[in-house]
Amino acid sequence: MATLEIRDLHVEVDADGGPREILSGVDLTVRAGETHALMGPNGSGKSTLAYSIAGHPKYRVTSGSLTLDGVDLLALSVDARARAGVFLAMQYPVEVPGVSLSNFLRTSATAVRGEAPKLRLWIKELKASMAALSMDPSFAERNVNEGFSGGERKRSEILQFELLAPKIGILDETDSGLDVDALRVVSAGINRVRDLGGTGTLLITHFTRILRYVEPDFVHIFAGGRIVAEGGAELADEIESSGYERFLPAVTGGVV
Amino acid sequence: MTPVDTTELIAPEVLPTGREEAWRFTPFDRLNGLVSADTSIAAAPPWQVSASDDVELEWITGLGGARPLPEGVDLAARRAWEFAGGAQIIRIRQSLHVPETIQVVSNGVGGVVASELRVIAEPNSKAVVVIEHFGFGTHTDNVVVEVGAGADLTVVSVQSWDSTAVHLATHSLTLAQGSHLRHCVVTLGGDLVRIAPHVRFTGPGAEVELLGLFFATNGQHQEHRLRIEHSAPHCTSEVVYKGALRGSKTHTVWIGDVLIQPQAVGTKTYELNRNLVLGGGARADSVPNLEILTGEVVGAGHASATGRFDDEQLFYLQSRGIPSAEARRLVVRGFFADLLGRLNLPDLEDRLLATLDAELETDS
Numbered sequence: 001m002a003t004l005e006i007r008d009l010h011v012e013v014d015a016d017g018g019p020r021e022i023l024s025g026v027d028l029t030v031r032a033g034e035t036h037a038l039m040g041p042n043g044s045g046k047s048t049l050a051y052s053i054a055g056h057p058k059y060r061v062t063s064g065s066l067t068l069d070g071v072d073l074l075a076l077s078v079d080a081r082a083r084a085g086v087f088l089a090m091q092y093p094v095e096v097p098g099v100s101l102s103n104f105l106r107t108s109a110t111a112v113r114g115e116a117p118k119l120r121l122w123i124k125e126l127k128a129s130m131a132a133l134s135m136d137p138s139f140a141e142r143n144v145n146e147g148f149s150g151g152e153r154k155r156s157e158i159l160q161f162e163l164l165a166p167k168i169g170i171l172d173e174t175d176s177g178l179d180v181d182a183l184r185v186v187s188a189g190i191n192r193v194r195d196l197g198g199t200g201t202l203l204i205t206h207f208t209r210i211l212r213y214v215e216p217d218f219v220h221i222f223a224g225g226r227i228v229a230e231g232g233a234e235l236a237d238e239i240e241s242s243g244y245e246r247f248l249p250a251v252t253g254g255v256v
Numbered sequence: 257m258t259p260v261d262t263t264e265l266i267a268p269e270v271l272p273t274g275r276e277e278a279w280r281f282t283p284f285d286r287l288n289g290l291v292s293a294d295t296s297i298a299a300a301p302p303w304q305v306s307a308s309d310d311v312e313l314e315w316i317t318g319l320g321g322a323r324p325l326p327e328g329v330d331l332a333a334r335r336a337w338e339f340a341g342g343a344q345i346i347r348i349r350q351s352l353h354v355p356e357t358i359q360v361v362s363n364g365v366g367g368v369v370a371s372e373l374r375v376i377a378e379p380n381s382k383a384v385v386v387i388e389h390f391g392f393g394t395h396t397d398n399v400v401v402e403v404g405a406g407a408d409l410t411v412v413s414v415q416s417w418d419s420t421a422v423h424l425a426t427h428s429l430t431l432a433q434g435s436h437l438r439h440c441v442v443t444l445g446g447d448l449v450r451i452a453p454h455v456r457f458t459g460p461g462a463e464v465e466l467l468g469l470f471f472a473t474n475g476q477h478q479e480h481r482l483r484i485e486h487s488a489p490h491c492t493s494e495v496v497y498k499g500a501l502r503g504s505k506t507h508t509v510w511i512g513d514v515l516i517q518p519q520a521v522g523t524k525t526y527e528l529n530r531n532l533v534l535g536g537g538a539r540a541d542s543v544p545n546l547e548i549l550t551g552e553v554v555g556a557g558h559a560s561a562t563g564r565f566d567d568e569q570l571f572y573l574q575s576r577g578i579p580s581a582e583a584r585r586l587v588v589r590g591f592f593a594d595l596l597g598r599l600n601l602p603d604l605e606d607r608l609l610a611t612l613d614a615e616l617e618t619d620s
């Protein structure tokens with residue numbers, strides 16, 4: 001069973017006036033089949049954690065470990081991590097002019113699966129996945145994220161999540177900017193992947209809204225660059241009613 | 257025809273110093289004397305032309321008469337005219353449609369040489385001419401293209417030179433009433449390549465597309481210097497030049513001068529230049545100039561941007577398992593995709609993509 005293990009992870013970025021630590025000792029284990037919600041206020045470091053796992057060069061790991069089934073992800077390049085089974089659905093996926101979504105997806109699927117999917121089967125697979133996400137087939141011929149609305153970008157990210165079927169999927173604020181219909185469609189996509197059982201999902205969000213559609217097994221509260229509280233779905237309910245205040249760094253001393 | 261006194265045509269040369277606007281970007285020390293005082297220039301090997309039988313091919317000699325010096329050309333083009341020893345004429349007769357591409361090959365074998373090519377598309381004719389340059393040597397070319405009324409012509413010039421070649425060329429393009437010209441420049445090889453397309457409209461309602469694709473590496477100097485003179489009403493010009501460049505001392509220059517004369521009412525013109533710097537300290541200059549002397553244009557604009565490889569694009573592609581080299585290839589192919597689509601010459605496109613891929617393989 002696939003297991004992502006994050007141990008005492010410290011990450012810094014270059015800021016004005018020198019390096020600044022964003023993650024200050026993160027411990028987290030995500031196993032295939034599990035759904036974890038990582039919640040926290042703006043600026044708590046949630047996205048930094050997501051990008052650090054994916055290997056964005058801007059984030060420098062200064063100590064700690066990050067392994068997937070015992071493989072040291074920190075020693076792998078961004079693309080090798082993806083081929084090892086890490087997937088990050090981005091909050092702001094970039095445009096890639098001149099590269100069609102279909103070309104991009106097939107190139108990506110070829111890289112991750114280790115061989116080019118047979119064209120006929122691939123077209124069928126792509127069509128079915130797009131239909132399930134209420135995406136018009138013509139979308140595949142548009143350039144990657146170019147002129148996509150916020151909702152379309154998120155659908156496209158979840159489309160990739162489904163097609164690449166990673167061991168670990170990190171979904172960074174996939175719910176932000178979605179109207180209720182889009183949120184339902186996107187959540188259904190996440191649940192389809194989850195129900196296959198081979199993927200561990202780390203759902204990063206501010207809000208509990210998406211958790212009504214994608215039920216978490218574990219909820220982690222993130223503040224000041226580390227996890228400050230953990231629990232089940234009930235913890236999300238508490239956030240919904242009382243906010244993050246009691247978890248903020250100034251008062252986190254006693255929280256285990 | 258009255259005999260032409262060539263001594264009168266060959267007015268004393270004015271040698272550029274390199275400080276002139278037209279020459280300020282060009283590295284004189286790499287021109288092998290093409291525009292200096294004491295250069296001896298020989299006639300280049302003849303153009304090799306493959307065309308269907310209904311296309312008329314002719315070699316004409318003498319200066320003036322059927323071989324006038326194109327207006328407003330620089331010293332390099334003037335010397336090409338003077339020393340080429342004659343001109344290869346490709347004539348597409350009135351109303352003739354030529355479905356097969358007319359292939360023209362210039363194969364450089366060294367030396368300092370001049371050549372001239374004239375493509376004459378008579379009224380209502382239609383043809384595609386692809387000129388390819390291979391080999392080495394120092395070349396100055398004069399390419400004259402006349403597009404007759406209602407004619408539809410595509411001219412493509414591909415610079416596939418060896419890495420030592422020097423190539424200066426002026427393309428003098430005249431468009432008569434209601435004609436259409438698609439002019440494409442593809443510059444890949446050579447040490448120094450400087451192509452100057454000059455467009456003149458001699459009748460109303462004509463349309464020109466000037467497309468350019470260039471890829472400069474390893475210290476190459478590639479200069480594309482366009483001039484479009486809107487001197488007739490209701491004409492359209494559209495320029496799209498895109499270049500990628502890499503390596504220290506690599507330098508690309510794009511100049512787009514558009515002049516809209518007072519009589520050219522109803523003009524529509526747009527210029528776009530995009531440069532993608534792939535690293536290594538390469539430098540791109542991009543200078544659009546638009547001078548409008550009439551108040552009645554339909555549209556006139558330009559856009560110019562030079563950017564680096566976008567790290568976020570690469571990260572995005574890599575985060576989907578695509579290895580870095582392939583991600584770069586996707587981004588560069590994507591950058592040129594719309595231009596390649598417009599060229600619409602599948603054979604050429606395949607070769608171009610192969611060349612681009614090969615250039616990207618040699619990572620720097």
